[in-house]
Amino acid sequence: MEPVRPEFVPDPSLSQSEMEALQRDIAEVARFEDDLDFSPETIARAGDTPDEDQTTLSNSDDPTDQPLVAGVDQAFVDDRAVSAIVVLRNGEVIERVSAVERTEIPYIPGLLSFREGGAILAAFAELDPDPDVVLVDGSGRIHFREAGLATHIGVTLDVPAVGVAKSLLCGTPEQSLDETYSEGTRIPIAADDSVETCPDGTVIGHAVQTRQYDSPNRHINPLIVSPGHRVSARTAAVLVEATADGYKLPEPTRLADSYADEAKESVE
DNA sequence: GCGACAG
DNA sequence: ATCTTGTCGC
Numbered sequence: 289m290e291p292v293r294p295e296f297v298p299d300p301s302l303s304q305s306e307m308e309a310l311q312r313d314i315a316e317v318a319r320f321e322d323d324l325d326f327s328p329e330t331i332a333r334a335g336d337t338p339d340e341d342q343t344t345l346s347n348s349d350d351p352t353d354q355p356l357v358a359g360v361d362q363a364f365v366d367d368r369a370v371s372a373i374v375v376l377r378n379g380e381v382i383e384r385v386s387a388v389e390r391t392e393i394p395y396i397p398g399l400l401s402f403r404e405g406g407a408i409l410a411a412f413a414e415l416d417p418d419p420d421v422v423l424v425d426g427s428g429r430i431h432f433r434e435a436g437l438a439t440h441i442g443v444t445l446d447v448p449a450v451g452v453a454k455s456l457l458c459g460t461p462e463q464s465l466d467e468t469y470s471e472g473t474r475i476p477i478a479a480d481d482s483v484e485t486c487p488d489g490t491v492i493g494h495a496v497q498t499r500q501y502d503s504p505n506r507h508i509n510p511l512i513v514s515p516g517h518r519v520s521a522r523t524a525a526v527l528v529e530a531t532a533d534g535y536k537l538p539e540p541t542r543l544a545d546s547y548a549d550e551a552k553e554s555v556e
Numbered sequence: 557g558c559g560a561c562a563g
Numbered sequence: 564a565t566c567t568t569g570t571c572g573c
Contacts, residue, residue, distance in 0.1 A: 362563075364564055395564070397561035404563070426562045436562065457562045482560085506571075512562080 289418045291409065292446035293317070298405035300392035307399050311435035314443050315485050320429055323518040324448050326355040326420050331530040333539075334379030354378050357531055358419035359540025360411070360441070362404050363548035365555045367391050371407035372548035375419055376540055379533065386551040387411035397457065398432050401440035408441055421448040421519070421527060423540045427457050428516035428524070430477060430493040434485045442517025449516030450524045451493070452541050456512050458482040465495055468507040473497040474525050477512070494525045498532040508536055 291297055296314055298307075330342045332354065342354075358375045369391045375383040387410035393403050408424075427436030428451030435443075436457070442449025456465065459477040469475070475495040479486050486492070493514030500508055515524045531538035537545065 362564080364563090369564095395563060397563090400562055431562080451562085453562050455562065458560085501572085503572090 289412050289415055289445055289447070291444045293444050296440065296444040297409060298402045298440060300402045300406065302402070304396075304399070307402055308433060311431075311433040311440070312485065314440055315434040318429070318434065318439050318443050318516075319518050320515045320520060321518070322520050322523050324421065324523070328523055328526045328530055330354060331357065331527070332378045333531075333533045336379060351378055355420040356382070356417055357527075357540050358415070358422045359538070359542070359544035360408055360422060361425045361541055361544035361548045362407060363552040364391070365552050368555055369404055369407040370548050370552040370555060371404070371411040372544045372551055373411050373415055374540055374543040374547055375415070375417065376531075376543070379539065381543065383415065383417065384547055385411055385414040386547065387414060388555055400426055401435075401437045404437065405440060409444070412445060419447065421450065422516070423450050423452050423528070423531070423538055424516060425452060425541055425545070427451045427453050427512070428493070428514040429521070430457055430459050430512060430514040432458055432482060432484055434483065434492070436514070436516070438514070438516030446517070448518040450519055450527055451514040451516050452528060452538060453512040453514075454509070456495075459492055461495055465510060469497045469500065469510060471497055471500045472529070473510070475510070476521075477514070491521050493521055496525050496528055498529060498538070499534070499536045511536065
């Protein structure tokens with residue numbers, strides 16, 4: 289699939305203030321409300337027997353009509369970024385693509401999409417069936433200008449997108465994230481002074497506990513999930529919970545992560 | 557000036 | 564993100 293908004297394609301040669309201005313433009317176009325072509329309840333895991341909701345809500349008995357969920361992740365080799373996309377339907381992999389691009393700038397918190405975006409869009413150009421939703425490694429609306437990597441990619445391709453991060457970039461959790469939470473726990477993340485584009489208190493995402501150890505000693509930290517584009521904060525969390533299958537990371541992102549590692553071995 | 561900061 | 568052995572726990 290190709291960009292629907294070419295003017296938003298991340299250009300690493302821009303100045304830092306130009307990058308920030310572009311992010312403000314992207315945030316204005318971003319829709320943090322549900323605009324999906326399917327019901328999140330229709331998503332199945334590998335080996336699932338279709339249940340009432342999955343068949344009823346999708347208006348179809350044909351498994352090939354179920355939503356395509358893509359996961360995107362990157363690996364790096366020196367100054368090269370390897371972007372990998374894995375597409376699942378009913379929890380099963382139906383497509384994998386990857387692309388390699390040079391990284392033009394270093395990692396700068398808040399400007400990640402200008403480092404990784406080129407490789408990601410190159411990989412999407414290789415992807416044939418358009419996915420119904422994309423899970424991106426990194427933040428979406430949880431960002432200083434509400435334009436994290438997932439938002440940038442989602443808006444540029446005009447595809448529903450969700451940000452899945454392993455740590456919090458900004459915003460204030462409604463409860464401390466230092467405690468141990470059980471599976472299924474969702475903790476709202478509110479905008480604060482560090483989010484310059486929306487009122488304090490706006491819920492911009494959630495900490496989502498997709499997995500937890502039963503007992504004492506060690507614990508697992510929650511994922512930080514936020515809307516990228518065309519999904520609400522609640523639906524973003526629901527989609528991640530629905531695609532998680534025994535691991536902390538949701539399957540699309542987890543498989544893209546290992547595929548990126550695999551693909552990077554073939555890079556010279 | 558100081559602190560904080562996805563991957 | 565990346566560099567890496569052992570180690571704890573089910």
